[in-house]
Amino acid sequence: MRIMISADMEGATGVTWTGDVVPGTEQWQRFRRLFTADVNACVTGLEAGGAKQVVVNEAHSSQRNLLLEDLHHSARLLTGRHKPLSMMQGIDSEVDGVVFLGYHTGAGARGVLSHTYLENSITGVWLDGVHASEGRLNAALAAEHGVPVLLVTGDDLTCADAAGYAPDAVTVAVKECVSRYAAVCLPPAVTSSHITEASLSSMSLAGRTAQSVAPHRIEIEFDATHLADAAAIVPTVEQVGERRVGFDAASMTEAMKAFKVVTHIAAAAIEDLYG
Structure with a gap:
């Protein structure tokens, strides 16, 4: 089994405000470690569940946030910008499942650091008439290639959003939204354990389905x-x-x-x- 992780940062453990995710800031340096720890916890669970290869696609901002030197030894990292499919680069490479790690709610919705691609200039996106987060857009792309969404992690509202576009996916809420810039957060040791357990169980959903191309x-x-x-x-x-x-x-x-x-x-x- 070959699994892909699309790793965003706003929904990572402890992240609550702009400085946590803007490259070059002191807080960003701190949260790079927590972000990497979330990814490692996920890789550990996927591997325990039968994944033979895990490819991590960096999906946040500069797409150079994860610490390669601290990455799980079994993972492969796709890092850097200007990928044709951006957050979902690699979804067309015969993967058997995808994880949306560190995701967030969409523009115009409640949620920690909610947005869709542009941080503060898009007020809403609709896919086929349905209000769409990055998760919904990316899930539709995954479905077109016959790839199931196995797991979604982020705040509690992100998990609720995922129920609308990937109802079978396992979810892990690493924090509870209070406002766009505040959350009740779980410690990294706790979130790592939850992510590993959820990743392992989510492997039961892995397996390619028929591709379905539609307008x-x-x-x-x-x-x-x-x-x-x-x-x-x-x-x-x-x-x-x-x-x-x-x-x-x-x-x-x-x-x-x-x-x-x-x-x-x-x-x-x-x-x-x-x-």
Whole structure:
């Protein structure tokens, strides 16, 4: 069995605010260790459950946050940016299951550091008319390649969100959301134990299913009109409201590639304090 971990940082043990996840800060250096510990706990459980190979795809910001020197010896690390499928790079390489580790809720939803790709300029994303977090988008991409979501870790609201897009997946809440920047957190020793146990049990869900390619529509709402204007210059993207754009794609793979382009262009149009 070959398993992939898509590892984000906002939903890692103890993370509650911007400084914890912004590369270069003192707090980020501290939470890199906790993030790596979450991943190692997951690899330990997956291996105990029968995984023969675990590939960890860094999915946060610079995608250079995990400490390779401290990584579980059985894991392989895909690190660095500009991957065609971003958070889900490798999902098309015949993996038998995927773990969403350190995930968070989507833009416009309650949850610790909730957002969808852009930290504070997207107010909502919809996949086929359903409000979508990164987890929902990535689960749809995994399903297209016949890969089940085995486990989701993050805050309690992230786990509740996962029930809507991966109802069979095991979940681990490493913290309880109080606000976007506050949570009741469990100590690393406790979360590591919970993640290992959950990873082991989640291996019962591993196993590829038939691929299912279908058309999808994504709509994105921004907090300012000029961001929608900028995104709408992308061919196939239409402006459907003053702050909202949408596009159709023949598959989820193509939809996510287009989504990546749209968010990159919108990010480039953000200007200092005024956004």
